[in-house]
Amino acid sequence: MPVERCLAKRKFIDFLRRRKLRVTAQRRAIIDSAFETEEHFTAEQLLLWSRRRDASVSRATVYRTLPLLTASGLVREMDLGRDHKFYDPNYSDHPNHSHIICLDCNRIVEFDSEDIKKLARRMSRKLGFSLRTHRLQIVGSCDLLKRLGVCARQKPS
Amino acid sequence: MPVERCLAKRKFIDFLRRRKLRVTAQRRAIIDSAFETEEHFTAEQLLLWSRRRDASVSRATVYRTLPLLTASGLVREMDLGRDHKFYDPNYSDHPNHSHIICLDCNRIVEFDSEDIKKLARRMSRKLGFSLRTHRLQIVGSCDLLKRLGVCARQKPS
DNA sequence: ATCAATGCAAATAATTTGCAAAAAG
DNA sequence: CTTTTTGCAAATTATTTGCATTGAT
Secondary structure, eight states, rough: HHHHHHHHHHHHHHHHHHOOOOHHHHHHHHHHHHOSSOOOBHHHHHHHHHHHHOTTTTTTHHHHHHHHHHHSSSEEEEEEEEOOOOTTTTTTSSSEEEEEEEETOOOOOEEEHHHHHHHHHHHHEEEEEEEEEEEEEEEEHHHHHHSSOTTTOOOOO | OHHHHHHHHHHHHHHHHHHOOOOOHHHHHHHHHHHHSSOOHHHHHHHHHHHHHTTTOHHHHHHHHHHHHTTSSEEEEEEOOSSSSSEEETTSOOOOOOOETTTTTTOEEOOOOOOHHHHHHHHHTTOEEEEEEEEEEEEOOHHHHHHHHSOOOOOOO
């Protein structure tokens, strides 16, 4: 496991302690699972991974821990307009506000752009608001690969 | 009622006829309600308005008509990361891909920007995709008005 | 007459919650 | 010991669907 993930785990445990919340076995299993992956995950996936580490983890505990993870700032909740939310455990390392969702491979590519940030800020000002957050969602397709038949990076779901 | 809205209604009825779908009393009530407003609405709001015109309109029919409205291109479905979707009946007049959601007044301001479109296209290309759609969501606050106490444009929900 | 469209109530599906029992500090 | 956390099952909430009946063409 990369160093940053260990660090993230430690940071989250500190976050719990600071708030006088308890570091239970179930929370450990969930934290370990969340920061083990480099990928986005759903609540259901997190439940599965956590149960591999500790079979006693319940769906309710996962759903109760997720808001703590996002409140700590170490995990970012992403609503991509699907029926379930995604969670990004890399957020504190690489804060991304833009996603490309590929229609072909169903992949989510994240990036951030200073230009978009500036543009968003400028537009907000112009319309009488001050920017708190912004997110750009792009739906696209890997047309080059589609011509070859299937997208090489194809993923299920 | 402004001319464009009448036009939109007519266009939608044409859309139904072209597909050999029937123009029922319930659908009329729903269409009239949808194109009467200048505002975004939810499925629940549309049901309420439609029932004012025709008490027989059921929630199921509203939910079955909404996909037709969006398929026609006259209404745009907006997922703003809340628990319910919003629908924009002005979409064909003013196609907007960007929203500012105000934390203070809970208002949704729409706009579109050629710059953002270009930027999105450029970023997609750079990352190996071709853009299909894009949307920019900005969460902001009207800080000027907040200093005065409450936002003058404040809305419930 | 046809066959699409309706209302109703039951079904989904993701997430939330009440509660008594278990465990952390 | 006190208070938080847990698992379970039931509740919520927006939306969808099956089905017998109604209604547009």
